[in-house]
Amino acid sequence: MASITVRNLRKEYDQGTVVAVEGLDLNIEDGEFVTVVGPSGCGKTTTLRMLAGLEPATEGTIHIGDKDVTDLHAKNRDVAMVFQNYALYPHKTVFENMEFGLRMSTDLSPEERRDRVREAAEMMGIEELLGDKPDQLSGGQKQRVALGRCIVREPGVFLFDEPLSNLDAKLRTTMRTEIQRLQEELGVTSIYVTHDQEEAMTMGDRIVILNDGQLQQVGRPKDVYENP
Numbered sequence: 001m002a003s004i005t006v007r008n009l010r011k012e013y014d015q016g017t018v019v020a021v022e023g024l025d026l027n028i029e030d031g032e033f034v035t036v037v038g039p040s041g042c043g044k045t046t047t048l049r050m051l052a053g054l055e056p057a058t059e060g061t062i063h064i065g066d067k068d069v070t071d072l073h074a075k076n077r078d079v080a081m082v083f084q085n086y087a088l089y090p091h092k093t094v095f096e097n098m099e100f101g102l103r104m105s106t107d108l109s110p111e112e113r114r115d116r117v118r119e120a121a122e123m124m125g126i127e128e129l130l131g132d133k134p135d136q137l138s139g140g141q142k143q144r145v146a147l148g149r150c151i152v153r154e155p156g157v158f159l160f161d162e163p164l165s166n167l168d169a170k171l172r173t174t175m176r177t178e179i180q181r182l183q184e185e186l187g188v189t190s191i192y193v194t195h196d197q198e199e200a201m202t203m204g205d206r207i208v209i210l211n212d213g214q215l216q217q218v219g220r221p222k223d224v225y226e227n228p
């Protein structure tokens with residue numbers, strides 16, 4: 001089970017001269033798909049990085065399920081993140097990219113890791129690419145690998161940081177559908193950051209609107225749309 005509870009989350013940079021996130025409270029239910037939208041610099045990426053354990057919070061707490069993960073390293077949290085620039089290791093093959101996180105965060109045997117990678121590759125339709133290096137892949141293929149790398153870890157939570165913004169419009173539509181399919185098949189809890197309001201509206205069960213580091217509004221797309 002992977003509900004997410006955020007209490008009074010705050011992030012300061014540069015000795016407090018920059019307040020990136022302030023007084024943030026969120027309750028996200030198990031299996032929910034929540035989109036986070038707002039202007040550039042409003043704190044979307046910082047929030048996601050704190051949830052992922054890539055950035056320490058200045059104040060506040062984060063629970064995933066019943067577990068207080070506020071001080072836990074990324075690899076000890078039940079989360080996997082998809083980055084805008086894919087963040088694949090250029091010198092590793094697709095297989096190695098997908099397997100690497102499993103080596104770091106689990107004690108699975110090599111055979112178990114291989115089976116998991118194959119299963120995830122099948123799910124993303126990238127079995128043929130397992131021996132390739134990232135620079136041999138198209139943008140869409142890289143994003144599939146990035147998604148596959150998250151799936152192998154079988155996390156309770158997916159975190160997406162503008163995963164489609166480097167793709168052309170047609171591919172964006174395809175990948176949106178893919179992400180929604182994964183969401184249904186895996187039943188994970190997802191937080192999806194985007195600056196694209198339409199994407200936020202169509203993909204989210206609920207939308208979180210951030211402004212200047214603070215929660216401005218949270219609700220179902222219809223309610224947010226009718227009461228802006």
Ligand code: ADP
Nearest residue numbers: 013014018020039040041042043044045046047
């Ligand atoms: P968004 O993802 O909504 O564009 P960010 O979370 O990237 O917003 O940034 C929020 C604010 O924090 C911005 O003012 C940004 O300049 C600042 N910021 C983000 N990361 C850092 C950092 N590592 N050092 C200093 N300031 C940062």
Ligand code: ADP
Nearest residue numbers: 013018040041043044045046049055084161162
């Ligand atoms: P996004 O809009 O997706 O947050 P950015 O290009 O703003 O992307 O930020 C990319 C990276 O740079 C992030 O890891 C963020 O933490 C960092 N960053 C953003 N603003 C600053 C800043 N003012 N000083 C240092 N690092 C920053």
